[in-house]
Amino acid sequence: MNSPTFILEQKKLQENLAHFEYLAKETSIIWLYTLKAFDAPEGLALIAHSFDGFSLGNANEYAKVKEYGKKVHSYTPAYYEEEVETLAKQSNTMSFNSLTQYRRYAKRCQEHTSLGLRINPKLMLNQPDYCNSNRSRLGVPYQNFLDVYQEDKEVFERLEGLHFHAFCYQDSHAFEDLITHIEDNYTAILKRLKWLNFGGGLDFTSKTFDTVHFMKVLQTFQQKYPQLTLYFEPASAVLKDVGQLEATVMDIISDTIPIVILNISIESHLLDIAIAHVQPTIKGASRFKSDYPYQITGLSCIAGDVIGSYYFNEKLSLGDTIYFEDMLAYTWVKQTSFNGLRKATLSVL
Ligand SMILES: Cc1ncc(COP(=O)(O)O)c(C=O)c1O
Incomplete structure (x- = not known):
């Protein structure tokens, strides 16, 4: 896939x-x-x-x-x-x-x-x-x-x-x-x-x-x-609960809480998360303390491209797959044609 x-x-x-x-x-x-x-x-x-x-x-x-x-x-x-x-x-x-x-x-x-x-x-x-x-x-x-x-x-x-x-x-x-x-x-x-x-x-x-x-x-x-x-x-x-967003771990940077860089970004893939100010659910992770805390972040060059802090059930490694749960409604569509609105064109003057 x-x-x-x-x-x-x-x-x-x-x-x-x-x-x-x-x-x-x-x-x-x-x-x-x-x-x-x-x-x-x-x-x-x-x-x-x-x-x-x-x-x-x-x-x-x-x-x-x-x-x-x-x-x-x-x-x-x-x-x-x-x-x-x-x-x-x-x-x-x-x-x-x-x-x-x-x-x-x-x-x-x-x-x-x-x-x-x-x-x-x-x-x-x-x-x-x-x-x-x-x-x-x-x-x-x-x-x-x-x-x-x-x-x-x-x-x-x-x-x-x-x-x-x-x-x-x-x-x-x-x-x-x-x-x-x-x-x-x-x-x-x-x-x-x-x-x-x-x-x-x-x-x-x-x-x-x-x-x-x-x-x-x-x-x-x-x-x-x-x-x-x-x-x-x-x-x-x-x-409701009919789809997931699958992403891949690109890097893990050592820090007080290790920082994971995924191959997605809030602005490219998770615009509804940005507007709703909610933290999406990740399969195999929760907000309850575990031995594997990570800060999950995006691949864009925006410093604020931070999806949130999670406690994972298992240690993460490069190349691992991460699944964001319940991601079909209002998420995928914002990459493409939300509300069927016309995209802005570029006019060069
Ligand atoms: C006019 C109207 N009807 C229906 C809906 C669907 O709402 P929901 O996805 O919460 O069921 C929306 C969503 O924004 C809406 O604006």
Whole structure:
């Protein structure tokens, strides 16, 4: 195997997908996989088999799943102007991130797709800042939306759905909080809507996720609003524990704690680690004291390219292979085409 390499463990992915197939069988939810977390064709072919469709944000992402002919929801913080109408034609549902985006594009898109608005419910959830969209620019702050809705219902004549993405590794109780928020604030509006998209971020495949509680909350809500089509668009839960990053020990420098140089670097291979400020898990190592402590570092020329201090079960040697665990969601994709965004070109003036 080449090194470094991201390893996709198909059997583990199939296990997670089987769980989503079970959820699909037990609920009348439409399950969309959110492409941004991992979009390699080898994984998408398997995911497409188990999911009703995809959630994506632009033409680059659409091109990756077009062949499957499945449902598409589109959402992005801001649409590329020259793409938005085509994307509307390719999407079953489409949500806008702000009132300015909605006002700018809704008329052009309304005849092609079902229009929605992403709402920021401002939930108080205990989750990491880097992925806490409740404290972000993502979605129209719900109070703003409610105010504008009261003042000018005509603006929203074509609005058919609301989109929430408020969670980051959350359990069924966070989902209950969102349902409470929706029932407390939008009852008058819900009656005239066709769909709600609850976003991603629920830890469906975690051993601790209370599926029974989740189903109960969902079913109670559905009984009250049977006319609404409900969507979830998970990503990290689909990829939980399905892959590793394999790296090689290039050098071991003697120091108070020996310094290991690997053939990867934070900025080239682990951008999500950099932004999340978390220490990735390494197979055969932990944070508990052992006889083999090492400082694990990268191959770049940046002094701060330090992945962290680990205690290994065994002594390391040159050429050893190191496996970083749970490395598929949001890691591999940041080397290539995160969110399907266009790369910057170089103009020489
Ligand atoms: C709008 C939206 N939906 C769904 C997801 C998937 O979230 P997760 O990977 O936490 O399930 C994301 C992730 O950033 C997102 O931005």
